[in-house]
Amino acid sequence: MGGDDAPASIVAGAQVAAEEFGVQILLVGDPEVMGDTGGIPVKPASEVVAMGAEPAASVRRLKDSSVVRAAEAVRDGEASAFLSAGNTGAAMAASLLRMGRIRGVARPAIAVPFPVLGSTPATLLDCGANADCKPEWLLQFAQLGAIYSRVRFGVVKPRVAVLTTGEEAGKGNQLVKDTCALLETADWVEACGAQYVGNIEGQDLMSGDADVIVSDGFTGNIVLKSLEGGVGLALAAIRDQLNPLAGANDTLAPLYAELDPEARGSAILLGCKQVAMISHGSSSIFAIANAIRTAAEMVEVGIVSHLRAMIEADARS
Amino acid sequence: MGGDDAPASIVAGAQVAAEEFGVQILLVGDPEVMGDTGGIPVKPASEVVAMGAEPAASVRRLKDSSVVRAAEAVRDGEASAFLSAGNTGAAMAASLLRMGRIRGVARPAIAVPFPVLGSTPATLLDCGANADCKPEWLLQFAQLGAIYSRVRFGVVKPRVAVLTTGEEAGKGNQLVKDTCALLETADWVEACGAQYVGNIEGQDLMSGDADVIVSDGFTGNIVLKSLEGGVGLALAAIRDQLNPLAGANDTLAPLYAELDPEARGSAILLGCKQVAMISHGSSSIFAIANAIRTAAEMVEVGIVSHLRAMIEADARS
Numbered sequence: 001m002g003g004d005d006a007p008a009s010i011v012a013g014a015q016v017a018a019e020e021f022g023v024q025i026l027l028v029g030d031p032e033v034m035g036d037t038g039g040i041p042v043k044p045a046s047e048v049v050a051m052g053a054e055p056a057a058s059v060r061r062l063k064d065s066s067v068v069r070a071a072e073a074v075r076d077g078e079a080s081a082f083l084s085a086g087n088t089g090a091a092m093a094a095s096l097l098r099m100g101r102i103r104g105v106a107r108p109a110i111a112v113p114f115p116v117l118g119s120t121p122a123t124l125l126d127c128g129a130n131a132d133c134k135p136e137w138l139l140q141f142a143q144l145g146a147i148y149s150r151v152r153f154g155v156v157k158p159r160v161a162v163l164t165t166g167e168e169a170g171k172g173n174q175l176v177k178d179t180c181a182l183l184e185t186a187d188w189v190e191a192c193g194a195q196y197v198g199n200i201e202g203q204d205l206m207s208g209d210a211d212v213i214v215s216d217g218f219t220g221n222i223v224l225k226s227l228e229g230g231v232g233l234a235l236a237a238i239r240d241q242l243n244p245l246a247g248a249n250d251t252l253a254p255l256y257a258e259l260d261p262e263a264r265g266s267a268i269l270l271g272c273k274q275v276a277m278i279s280h281g282s283s284s285i286f287a288i289a290n291a292i293r294t295a296a297e298m299v300e301v302g303i304v305s306h307l308r309a310m311i312e313a314d315a316r317s
Numbered sequence: 318m319g320g321d322d323a324p325a326s327i328v329a330g331a332q333v334a335a336e337e338f339g340v341q342i343l344l345v346g347d348p349e350v351m352g353d354t355g356g357i358p359v360k361p362a363s364e365v366v367a368m369g370a371e372p373a374a375s376v377r378r379l380k381d382s383s384v385v386r387a388a389e390a391v392r393d394g395e396a397s398a399f400l401s402a403g404n405t406g407a408a409m410a411a412s413l414l415r416m417g418r419i420r421g422v423a424r425p426a427i428a429v430p431f432p433v434l435g436s437t438p439a440t441l442l443d444c445g446a447n448a449d450c451k452p453e454w455l456l457q458f459a460q461l462g463a464i465y466s467r468v469r470f471g472v473v474k475p476r477v478a479v480l481t482t483g484e485e486a487g488k489g490n491q492l493v494k495d496t497c498a499l500l501e502t503a504d505w506v507e508a509c510g511a512q513y514v515g516n517i518e519g520q521d522l523m524s525g526d527a528d529v530i531v532s533d534g535f536t537g538n539i540v541l542k543s544l545e546g547g548v549g550l551a552l553a554a555i556r557d558q559l560n561p562l563a564g565a566n567d568t569l570a571p572l573y574a575e576l577d578p579e580a581r582g583s584a585i586l587l588g589c590k591q592v593a594m595i596s597h598g599s600s601s602i603f604a605i606a607n608a609i610r611t612a613a614e615m616v617e618v619g620i621v622s623h624l625r626a627m628i629e630a631d632a633r634s
Contacts, residue, residue, distance in 0.1 A: 218536070219535070219539055222536055224519065225520040226544050229523065230522070234552065245564065245568055
């Protein structure tokens with residue numbers, strides 16, 4: 001029920017995912033408002049958390065909201081993964097309160113893959129779950145991100161970097177300095193099979209120099225949205241300019257697709273006890289279908305078991 | 318002497334600025350290395366602060382470095398504005414230590430104009446002078462930015478926003494929350510003639526929704542570089558794809574120019590007692606010439622007097 005064009009685009013995206021990718025889907029929300037779902041089963045929920053509502057309070061109060069009922073469906077084994085395009089904070093709160101987090105995870109983080117032209121995507125985390133962070137949390141984000149990079153994209157030994165303001169060691173704010181000190185000395189790489197490659201600057205996010213990029217959730221969120229906005233704006237302006245020119249936009253179609261955030265599916269909340277995914281409120285039918293496919297893949301490859309095994313190995317070391 | 322292709326590109330850029338824009342220039346550095354400057358006078362300096370060197374220590378130690386001598390030339394009235402494409406931290410340290418800051422300015426901030434397609438650029442500050450900030454500094458950045466937006470771009474009543482992670486009040490990290498509390502209650506707008514428009518998210522930086530966007534220097538620097546990198550990468554890929562297509566890149570030339578950071582000239586260190594400008598190390602001849610032109614314009618419009626008058630008015634209120 002959450003999202004700018006919900007539930008219509010969600011229901012349509014679910015139908016595409018069911019037909020094209022063969023994913024089994026459970027829609028959660030008001031059956032009357034949803035209308036014909038093309039045979040996809042619906043778990044009823046009478047309430048909706050509004051897009052601008054205060055997340056934690058809403059999740060506590062609106063016990064029959066679609067976001068809460070969806071998280072409960074996963075908790076109770078009715079479904080294997082959770083996906084919401086609604087209020088991001090509420091989706092996060094519902095996931096954490098109903099599904100819980102993996103024991104040993106200090107703070108779950110939102111991980112988002114970035115396109116790297118002609119190569120494997122890079123994963124930026126945290127993209128917004130934790131505005132104010134501690135160095136130890138960022139250390140664990142590095143581990144969670146490394147496992148995700150290997151399991152999702154097949155990167156054998158993910159290169160982990162810290163997002164900051166200069167290449168040289170010691171550049172950045174106090175949080176980054178303290179985090180780098182931890183990353184340089186701790187034997188955190190053993191549990192997750194990563195390698196630490198030091199600092200990365202904003203202009204190199206999409207360069208392919210790192211597979212996992214660690215950031216506090218405030219900076220990560222702003223960078224993610226800035227890039228989506230800036231690149232999106234440039235591409236839209238170019239499309240408009242080229243429209244009168246025969247074939248130009250066709251020539252660019254593969255590139256547009258590679259740069260398009262919608263093709264990458266949605267963000268994942270790493271550290272949750274089950275698969276929890278979060279999509280943009282403005283997601284198109286295509287984006288929702290892709291997100292559902294990614295959610296199903298994350299269940300199939302057992303991302304949560306991999307994360308749990310890593311956290312346990314790290315606790316033993 | 319600082320910059321990736323220095324001093325060649327700096328000397329060539331200075332020549333372009335002298336010829337095309339009629340700016341009087343004083344080059345500072347090693348005359349032997351510079352070679353023929355086409356008649357532009359040279360103030361000798363025997364040392365160079367390397368790009369990766371520790372800024373403050375280098376400025377203290379290398380008293381005959383080009384960056385220090387250039388700042389002294391402005392302090393001593395030999396020149397009206399300072400410009401460096403070298404080590405950013407050293408350029409900042411030299412400006413602050415030699416030229417000083419305006420009385421009443423807590424921390425100078427790096428201000429960078431962002432393109433807004435079809436409209437006046439928006440100014441983001443701080444883009445890297447202060448990695449860890451206090452709310453009161455951000456409040457003053459709002460004032461400095463408002464004056465700059467009016468004096469440089471003619472915006473009568475600049476709309477000031479805070480860069481954060483959501484539209485709703487209260488979204489963001491602790492620094493943003495504390496800053497917004499100040500911006501909402503203080504009568505800071507009176508001294509600078511601004512209007513406070515609340516939060517802005519990353520995707521709206523280039524939307525034209527605000528004329529001045531306030532941020533801590535860590536986040537601002539990363540966002541600036543991310544956007545330059547991401548948009549630059551997308552444009553380069555598009556140029557390559559379109560090369561075989563007759564006329565396509567010509568059609569896009571005006572758009573490329575509007576999105577090109579090089580055309581905007583360089584960043585300005587707002588709060589300095591004199592005009593201090595900082596260019597990318599990778600600046601082309603064209604970018605250096607533009608930066609010199611902007612520096613001259615900032616002197617002509619008396620940006621420093623405007624800032625000083627605002628700070629004094631604010632102190633009285």
